Amino acid sequence: MDAVLIDWGTTNFRAWLVDARGQVLERLSAPMGIRQVPGGDFAAALDGLIGPWRARTPRPAAILSGMIGSRQGWLEAPYVACPAGLADLVAAVTAVPGVPDAVIVPGLSFAGDGRHDVLRGEETQIFGSLGGLAEGTGLMCLPGTHSKWAETRSGRLSEFRTSMTGEVFAALSDHTILGALMSAERRDDAAGFAAGLQRARKDGGLLHHLFSVRTEGLFATVPETGLRSYLSGLLIGHEIIEMHRLYPDAGTIQVIGEAGLAALYGRAFAHFGLAHRLVESERASVAGLLAIRDVLARET
Amino acid sequence: MDAVLIDWGTTNFRAWLVDARGQVLERLSAPMGIRQVPGGDFAAALDGLIGPWRARTPRPAAILSGMIGSRQGWLEAPYVACPAGLADLVAAVTAVPGVPDAVIVPGLSFAGDGRHDVLRGEETQIFGSLGGLAEGTGLMCLPGTHSKWAETRSGRLSEFRTSMTGEVFAALSDHTILGALMSAERRDDAAGFAAGLQRARKDGGLLHHLFSVRTEGLFATVPETGLRSYLSGLLIGHEIIEMHRLYPDAGTIQVIGEAGLAALYGRAFAHFGLAHRLVESERASVAGLLAIRDVLARET
Numbered sequence: 208m209d210a211v212l213i214d215w216g217t218t219n220f221r222a223w224l225v226d227a228r229g230q231v232l233e234r235l236s237a238p239m240g241i242r243q244v245p246g247g248d249f250a251a252a253l254d255g256l257i258g259p260w261r262a263r264t265p266r267p268a269a270i271l272s273g274m275i276g277s278r279q280g281w282l283e284a285p286y287v288a289c290p291a292g293l294a295d296l297v298a299a300v301t302a303v304p305g306v307p308d309a310v311i312v313p314g315l316s317f318a319g320d321g322r323h324d325v326l327r328g329e330e331t332q333i334f335g336s337l338g339g340l341a342e343g344t345g346l347m348c349l350p351g352t353h354s355k356w357a358e359t360r361s362g363r364l365s366e367f368r369t370s371m372t373g374e375v376f377a378a379l380s381d382h383t384i385l386g387a388l389m390s391a392e393r394r395d396d397a398a399g400f401a402a403g404l405q406r407a408r409k410d411g412g413l414l415h416h417l418f419s420v421r422t423e424g425l426f427a428t429v430p431e432t433g434l435r436s437y438l439s440g441l442l443i444g445h446e447i448i449e450m451h452r453l454y455p456d457a458g459t460i461q462v463i464g465e466a467g468l469a470a471l472y473g474r475a476f477a478h479f480g481l482a483h484r485l486v487e488s489e490r491a492s493v494a495g496l497l498a499i500r501d502v503l504a505r506e507t
Numbered sequence: 508m509d510a511v512l513i514d515w516g517t518t519n520f521r522a523w524l525v526d527a528r529g530q531v532l533e534r535l536s537a538p539m540g541i542r543q544v545p546g547g548d549f550a551a552a553l554d555g556l557i558g559p560w561r562a563r564t565p566r567p568a569a570i571l572s573g574m575i576g577s578r579q580g581w582l583e584a585p586y587v588a589c590p591a592g593l594a595d596l597v598a599a600v601t602a603v604p605g606v607p608d609a610v611i612v613p614g615l616s617f618a619g620d621g622r623h624d625v626l627r628g629e630e631t632q633i634f635g636s637l638g639g640l641a642e643g644t645g646l647m648c649l650p651g652t653h654s655k656w657a658e659t660r661s662g663r664l665s666e667f668r669t670s671m672t673g674e675v676f677a678a679l680s681d682h683t684i685l686g687a688l689m690s691a692e693r694r695d696d697a698a699g700f701a702a703g704l705q706r707a708r709k710d711g712g713l714l715h716h717l718f719s720v721r722t723e724g725l726f727a728t729v730p731e732t733g734l735r736s737y738l739s740g741l742l743i744g745h746e747i748i749e750m751h752r753l754y755p756d757a758g759t760i761q762v763i764g765e766a767g768l769a770a771l772y773g774r775a776f777a778h779f780g781l782a783h784r785l786v787e788s789e790r791a792s793v794a795g796l797l798a799i800r801d802v803l804a805r806e807t
Contacts, residue, residue, distance in 0.1 A: 322709070322722070323728070324722055325721075353718065370712070370715045371683070371715075371717045375683070375714060378682040378683050379678055382677075382678040382682045383671070383675070383678050409622070410749075411749055411750070412670070412746070412748075412749030413713045413714070414675060414713070414746050414749070415669065415670045417675065422625060446712070448712075449710075449715060450711070450715070452710070453711065
């Protein structure tokens with residue numbers, strides 16, 4: 208039976224209509240994140256976006272994931288604690304009141320070693336990418352505003368960590384003296400990016416390295432047009448070095464992201480000589496949501 | 508003979524009228540940083556600020572330091588390269604055209620180990636604090652928007668490093684999701700600050716630790732009122748740990764800063780069990796500028 212798979216995040220809404228065999232029949236993407244929904248009327252927004260798909264007979268189930276299930280979203284779907292497998296996630300889906308055959312997938316939390324972490328939305332990509340790992344065991348990197356690093360064992364997510372790389376990049380670019388020095392918008396200048404990655408391996412720490420954006424510009428060791436890429440390389444380099452240190456035997460790391468960002472991280476992994484494989488995030492989302500749909504379908 | 512000692516920074520102007528023996532006769536502080544000078548007319552601004560002092564007979568010399576000597580200031584006083592002593596600094600002062608008996612003290616630069624660094628204004632505080640070090644050898648920490656860590660040997664500044672701690676704190680507080688979680692303006696909540704320092708010692712790196720501001724709030728392990736202090740402790744902790752790692756045998760570290768900020772750093776040093784001594788930055792500025800005045804006076 209058909210189903211509508213939905214990734215409803217803070218700034219974007221994405222949906223896929225799939226058939227019983229999991230083929231994507233139609234796709235939809237709209238700048239209608241949970242913050243953009245007029246008056247917080249999520250029911251009306253959902254109906255406006257995928258009403259035509261859902262008007263069919265029989266009506267396809269709707270599986271929602273992402274920040275829509277957060278405190279700021281439609282209704283809170285409480286976090287499922289790690290270690291957790293797909294079955295734990297499915298067992299905790301929350302029905303949406305007033306919307307038949309619609310459920311929200313919960314996010315995941317980790318508590319241990321004196322630390323807490325949370326994610327919401329990435330769980331579908333993580334479980335959707337298990338097929339690429341031998342026996343479901345391995346390390347995944349999901350770059351973004353808040354990058355997630357997830358360790359899976361035998362098909363279960365054992366633990367994960369967040370790195371605020373993307374948001375820190377934006378805040379430093381837009382709201383410190385460093386941004387004023389950057390003459391280019393692009394962050395894919397190869398030489399600047401590589402210079403940032405190299406700096407990240409040096410001593411002194413990130414707060415010290417950040418000032419080198421200024422001095423590399425001042426002493427023209429990186430051209431102004433490469434400084435934004437240099438800062439990007441610096442931050443991504445720090446993220447990868449610190450995270451890989453925790454999982455030195457990770458083997459081939461799966462990098463799951465939107466094509467451009469995944470490629471940027473891919474270059475950083477290659478620079479550090481780390482085995483990796485790129486996975487397109489849309490593909491991972493659909494695969495994960497489909498797996499959830501399949502378990503739900505078996506149960507009913 | 509009297510002299511006017513000036514620290515003219517980006518956002519503030521400070522001046523001290525001293526007598527021949529180095530006693531401070533009068534002091535002046537104004538929110539007239541180089542960015543606030545109307546039309547960039549520094550001559551008029553200086554005359555307005557310290558004209559009455561300079562109208563005396565004989566006219567006191569004026570010694571200017573800080574960002575006034577930068578490319579964005581009155582005129583550029585080129586950096587003096589480290590290692591450098593007070594004599595090198597004095598030999599490189601720049602006369603101010605059209606203003607008799609007025610000179611600008613240059614900043615310092617460091618190049619080596621594949622890195623560059625620069626400072627301007629802190630050189631007076633560094634040389635003004637040498638008296639606190641045995642044989643002029645030791646490590647100094649000057650916390651601020653851009654913290655400076657300076658290593659001196661036999662009275663000469665051998666090398667230094669910048670840590671963008673203060674500016675990163677402001678950018679993250681004001682322009683990321685972390686700021687939205689903070690219910691208090693104060694950053695001196697003792698428990699929150701200590702929790703941030705503790706986190707800084709853990710693995711995962713700064714970009715990962717930053718997300719803990721969110722999760723500590725979410726799981727209420729640090730109260731909302733303590734989150735700003737937690738972020739402050741996290742950043743200051745990272746700065747100190749990374750810098751101290753480079754100088755493990757530093758001995759007693761001199762912390763030179765405005766009283767409140769120096770005390771905050773002092774608590775962090777104490778938390779990490781590092782020997783330190785607090786030096787009030789105004790006292791250090793005056794001592795350094797006086798030492799420069801004395802060398803200049805001997806030369807003329």
